[in-house]
Amino acid sequence: MRIGRTVTLLLIILYSFSGRASNDFIVKLKASAKVNQLDAHFKAGGMFKVQEMLSGSLGLFLVRGHMLLDQKSALVLLKDDENLAYVQVDHKVSPRASDPLLARQWGLSSTYGVNAPQAWQYTTGGQTLDGNPVAVGIVDGGMDLAHEDLVGNVWTNQSEVAGNHIDDDGNGFVDDVNGWNAYDDNGEVPSHYHGTHVAGIVGAQGNNGKGVSGVNWNVGLIPVAGSSGQTSVVIKAYDYLLTLKKRFLATGGEQGALVVAINSSFGIDYAKCDQNDYPVWNDMFDTLGENGILSIAATINDDVNVDEDGDVPTACSSPYVVAVTNTTVDGVKYRRAGYGSTSIDLGAPGTSILSTVPGNNYGEATGTSMATPQVTGAVALAYSVLSSDQIITRPSETALLVKEALLGTVTPQEDLNGRTVSGGRLNLEKFISRLR
Structure with missing residues (x-):
């Protein structure tokens, strides 16, 4: 009683x-x-x-x-x-995308995928909590801007008039309507197989009844041609995206673009980033990070320890770099993918990944180049559950907070334990849930 x-x-x-x-x-x-x-x-x-x-x-x-x-x-x-x-x-109901090829995208929803459908019950991307469009830089060889599954997510510079040969918004780049070509210093972004495939993994339009779905159903894709050739071209590509983000921060979101991540599915094999031969890389990554941009980078496509053998950019020590290796449908590291207990942050699906390719087509590809945009997409998706005030007033702190949550919510994977910083692979559901 x-x-x-x-x-x-x-x-x-x-x-x-x-x-x-x-x-x-x-x-x-x-x-x-x-x-x-x-x-x-x-x-x-x-x-x-x-x-x-x-x-x-x-x-x-x-x-x-x-x-x-x-x-x-x-x-x-x-x-x-x-x-x-x-x-x-009152059972939870998860969004069910209508994309006809979604069932073949094992990296999103299979046992050893990233748990994307579970994350989509919280957000499918597109904009911050208070309505600012989220954007991602795709530094690559180019992109098919007219692809049926990408065209709706291609970023548009609303302050620029196409084809008038005038820098309408005064950002230093003439006719940058949908991105930039750092090779030719103009706004004509070329079509490119690799870049189109990478872009689709980040943000092919979801639930549109066509093709595949990206990690984000909606996101601003900013293609910048400039991933191969000379380091100087890559730096110009990064600088374009940095300029857009700095203008966004300086104007409270009125100009520029809310670039939250840059995908870098390229690099210099066996290069020692932190030695005196490569100072520009960390300098650029730190500056991008101070402005709230995480640099998501693909490691070498070889079974080597990049802590010892080196790699640019994944062995660069900037805290704003997120280095990614390749995992398979069987939940193991791909046999030809780099690792490193201090350099490589996490794994993500990168084997037989179906995505967009030029000409309204779809195809599979394998490599750390495919694993990395899974993580780039995850970072963009994460910013859709954050507020613009936090992003604008504390850009670098927010970027590091997002990285910490990313690495703190991985799915443990035995063969990544001791071979990556986190010891696991991307878990999109837990990542988004942590930040909500």
Whole structure:
């Protein structure tokens, strides 16, 4: 008797309700019952609360259980209530993309994929919580801007007029309507197989009834041609994206673009980034990071320890670099993919990855080049659950916070333990959930 009185008093003092979806229930009121009677009945018992009417025609209501009441016990109590015709849990419903080739994208949803469908119940990307469009830089050989599954996500510089040979927005780049060509110093982005494939992994339009889905259903893809040849060209490509982001920060989002990540699926094999021969790389990555841009980089396509043998950019020590290796459909590191306990941050699916290729086509490719845009896409998706105020006022801190969450939520993988910083592969669901 004393125990019962104590519990009752405790329930009265702690009268609050859990926000967990698992403690919400859909109930149908019997025709003979009245909703005000049900509400009074629940309040008297102290265990349930009517949240809202879902359908007057069907007599359906959303009811929330007390935070101290587990789901199983709550169901028993509700099913015994004489006022109710039936009760069911308010189950979560995940978005189901209509893209016809989604079933072949093992990296998104298979046992050893990134758990994308589970993450999409929180967000499918596109913009920050308060409506600023999120953008990603794709530094590569180019991109098919007219591809049916990319065209809706290609970034557009609204302040630039196409083809008038004038720098309308004064950003230093003439006619940069959809990106930039750092090879030729103009706004004519060439079509390119590798770059188109990479872009589709990051952000092929999701749920549009065409082809595949990217990690983001919606995101601003900014193609910058400039990934091969000389380091000087790569630096110009990075600088274009840096310029866009600095203008965004300086104008409170009125100009430029909210570039949150740059995908770099290229590099210099066996190069020692932190030696005196390569100072420009860390300098650029640090500056990008100080402006809130994470540099997501693909490691070497060879089974070597880049901590010892070197690689640019994945062995660069800038804290704003996220270095990625390649994992397979069997949940192991691909046999020809670099590793390093201090240099390589995590793994991601990069073997037999289906994505967009030029000419409204789709094809598979394998390599760290395919693993890296999975992570680039994940970072972009993460920014869609953050506020612009945080991003604008604390850009570098926010970038490092996102990186910390990324590495702290991986799925452990045995052969990556001791061979990567995190010891695991990308888990998109846990990553997004951590930041919400």
